[in-house]
Amino acid sequence: MATMKIGPLTRIEGHLDIDADIDILAGSTGGKVVGARSSGTMFRGFEAILKGRDPYDAPHLTQRICGVCPVAHGMASSTALESAFKLPPTDSGRIMRNLILGSNFLQSHILHFYHLAALDYIDTTGILERAPWKPRYVAPDMIRGTTAETLVGHYVQALTARRQAHQMGAIFGGKLPTTPVFVPGGCTAEVTATRIADFGALLSQVASFINNVYVPDVEALASLFPEYKTIGRGCGNLLAYGVFDLDVAGTRKLLARGRYTNGTLDTVDPTKITEYVKYSYYSSGSNLNPANGATTPAARKTGAYSWIKAPRYLSKVHEVGSLARMWINGDYRAGISVMDRQMARALEAKKIAQAMAGWLKQLVPGRSTWRKTPPPVNAVGLGLTEAARGALGHWVRINNSVIDQYQIITPTAWNASPLDDLNQNGAIEQALRGVPVANTAQPIELLRVVHSFDPCLACSVHAIRTRGDEEATNRALLRAAGI
Amino acid sequence: MTPILVLGIGNILLRDEGVGVRVIERLAGEPLPPNVEVIDGGTAGADLVDLIANRRRLIVVDAVQAGAAPGAVLRLRPEDLIPDETGLVSLHQVGLLESLDMAARLGCAPEDVRIFGVQPGDLSPGLALSAEVAAAVPRVVALVMEELSNLNREIPNDASIVARGLARTVPSPASR
Numbered sequence: 001m002a003t004m005k006i007g008p009l010t011r012i013e014g015h016l017d018i019d020a021d022i023d024i025l026a027g028s029t030g031g032k033v034v035g036a037r038s039s040g041t042m043f044r045g046f047e048a049i050l051k052g053r054d055p056y057d058a059p060h061l062t063q064r065i066c067g068v069c070p071v072a073h074g075m076a077s078s079t080a081l082e083s084a085f086k087l088p089p090t091d092s093g094r095i096m097r098n099l100i101l102g103s104n105f106l107q108s109h110i111l112h113f114y115h116l117a118a119l120d121y122i123d124t125t126g127i128l129e130r131a132p133w134k135p136r137y138v139a140p141d142m143i144r145g146t147t148a149e150t151l152v153g154h155y156v157q158a159l160t161a162r163r164q165a166h167q168m169g170a171i172f173g174g175k176l177p178t179t180p181v182f183v184p185g186g187c188t189a190e191v192t193a194t195r196i197a198d199f200g201a202l203l204s205q206v207a208s209f210i211n212n213v214y215v216p217d218v219e220a221l222a223s224l225f226p227e228y229k230t231i232g233r234g235c236g237n238l239l240a241y242g243v244f245d246l247d248v249a250g251t252r253k254l255l256a257r258g259r260y261t262n263g264t265l266d267t268v269d270p271t272k273i274t275e276y277v278k279y280s281y282y283s284s285g286s287n288l289n290p291a292n293g294a295t296t297p298a299a300r301k302t303g304a305y306s307w308i309k310a311p312r313y314l315s316k317v318h319e320v321g322s323l324a325r326m327w328i329n330g331d332y333r334a335g336i337s338v339m340d341r342q343m344a345r346a347l348e349a350k351k352i353a354q355a356m357a358g359w360l361k362q363l364v365p366g367r368s369t370w371r372k373t374p375p376p377v378n379a380v381g382l383g384l385t386e387a388a389r390g391a392l393g394h395w396v397r398i399n400n401s402v403i404d405q406y407q408i409i410t411p412t413a414w415n416a417s418p419l420d421d422l423n424q425n426g427a428i429e430q431a432l433r434g435v436p437v438a439n440t441a442q443p444i445e446l447l448r449v450v451h452s453f454d455p456c457l458a459c460s461v462h463a464i465r466t467r468g469d470e471e472a473t474n475r476a477l478l479r480a481a482g483i
Numbered sequence: 484m485t486p487i488l489v490l491g492i493g494n495i496l497l498r499d500e501g502v503g504v505r506v507i508e509r510l511a512g513e514p515l516p517p518n519v520e521v522i523d524g525g526t527a528g529a530d531l532v533d534l535i536a537n538r539r540r541l542i543v544v545d546a547v548q549a550g551a552a553p554g555a556v557l558r559l560r561p562e563d564l565i566p567d568e569t570g571l572v573s574l575h576q577v578g579l580l581e582s583l584d585m586a587a588r589l590g591c592a593p594e595d596v597r598i599f600g601v602q603p604g605d606l607s608p609g610l611a612l613s614a615e616v617a618a619a620v621p622r623v624v625a626l627v628m629e630e631l632s633n634l635n636r637e638i639p640n641d642a643s644i645v646a647r648g649l650a651r652t653v654p655s656p657a658s659r
Contacts, residue, residue, distance in 0.1 A: 046496050048608060049609060061496065064495055065496065066526065067494075067527050159585050159588060159589055177525050177526065178523075476563065477556070477557055
């Protein structure tokens with residue numbers, strides 16, 4: 001049996017490389033994955049920027065980390081400061097923040113399925129051939145013909161629903177992305193009857209799309225690709241910090257905090273979270289809890305292969321995301337696989353949209369939405385919440401009324417982490433192991449596994465690029481100079 | 484919603500990557516015609532669709548990898564940019580070109596798009612621009628103002644000609 005290296009399977013410039021080793025079956029074009037590596041290819045030193053700044057800056061600056069889930073960073077940061085300030089949010093603030101974050105979840109889930117995941121299963125040749133929707137791989141098992149055309153038709157509907165969800169968030173969030181309304185103590189937006197009505201009208205349209213198009217499409221996909229209910233299981237452990245507080249103390253949540261480790265449901269103690277760095281480009285200590293974390297880059301570290309650290313709970317690998325949340329909350333326990341992740345994500349969108357309609361009714365125009373307090377001189381705070389793609393935590397330490405230390409663990413650090421000091425692979429690396437690949441020249445099976453995790457990396461260098469032709473660049477320079 | 488939008492995009496946490504946002508912060512202090520809106524789009528991906536929808540004219544300011552000297556200013560059109568053909572893995576790959584394409588599919592694409600690109604030098608974590616790129620900011624501001632005064636003659640000052648949108652412009656407290 002020969003081993004072939006496929007890689008990088010996924011290349012996000014400056015973000016994430018995933019490659020896989022495949023044992024080739026004799027006389028065949030295919031084989032099975034025997035090992036995979038997930039590498040974050042860029043240093044994220046964003047936390048250092050916060051040191052020495054006013055704690056009130058944190059929700060605004062941390063939202064800039066990510067263009068896909070800025071709202072979740074705003075939520076995590078506000079919550080971390082509230083825990084440091086001992087200042088719970090107002091009830092109106094809590095509800096509006098849930099509505100803004102909920103809108104972000106809905107638009108993210110819809111876009112993830114129709115813009116990324118579904119295209120792994122549809123041969124869009126002749127339907128959608130323009131980049132970036134040009135099919136990257138074409139496999140014999142892909143959906144073609146009228147079913148494919150119907151699904152592609154839903155893509156345009158999905159774009160409309162995504163816009164409506166975005167507009168909902170902007171009703172209370174003001175400016176999106178990077179809403180200025182998330183503050184410790186609540187939400188600075190005002191509740192008005194017009195806003196409640198506008199939000200409700202859009203929500204009912206988005207909910208109708210989710211219930212009548214998105215969920216049925218995922219169900220159809222799951223029935224056409226039954227093998228993906230067993231492919232891509234991975235570590236089998238799930239972790240959720242929980243999200244959408246139903247009271248200002250945060251004790252009750254729409255989606256509960258918890259974990260599922262070695263087949264048993266259990267509680268989460270944040271002090272049991274540590275980050276390993278043996279295989280990450282950091283010279284700072286390994287196995288540290290983020291409250292005392294350190295992030296010293298070491299680009300030439302021997303043996304390291306990722307800029308992502310390896311977060312673990314009680315030294316164990318855990319997967320985060322919609323499936324983890326829905327499983328721990330008892331809403332979905334059909335299985336852990338590629339298709340279960342897609343299904344849980346769609347059903348979660350349905351659940352959140354339904355809950356949002358109820359929260360909207362609890363808002364009372366004119367009530368105070370936030371309260372302000374000066375930052376404490378010395379304090380520590382912890383903000384655990386969820387982004388659409390999984391558990392997100394912010395740890396803050398305040399000294400002399402300014403931020404002394406800030407540490408963030410993103411959902412994709414959990415899912416796309418490298419090996420840890422105990423030589424355990426990260427969740428995506430484990431999910432790729434054993435996946436059958438029919439044709440190593442078209443490894444669509446591996447892309448389906450990676451996409452099911454909805455990876456999201458620090459919005460790093462995303463500068464637009466010119467076509468690179470020197471003559472064209474010179475012309476553009478001259479045009480700017482007015483020559 | 485105004486018929487003309489100036490949109491700055493980029494990540495201010497990576498120094499020169501945020502030059503588009505820095506230009507917007509300056510422009511917000513300039514005397515702008517009433518048919519012009521300036522928006523800090525930050526690191527937005529697909530959210531850009533909602534900002535650009537139904538505009539008559541769109542002027543984008545962003546960092547651009549053009550192989551030029553740091554601080555060089557380029558005047559571009561969307562067709563000058565490279566689409567991402569590597570296959571989408573993350574929603575992070577949805578950027579300006581993909582958002583323009585989505586807007587076109589939804590029938591709300593801007594009629595005319597112009598881009599001012601600035602070649603970045605320093606993309607390390609931090610808030611301050613490199614000296615070369617900081618020096619380019621007033622030049623880009625002047626170029627955008629000149630472009631706006633030309634466009635302003637072409638575009639009537641009547642916001643009712645475009646569909647009512649829900650996107651709002653509120654300056655972010657981080658914009659400083």
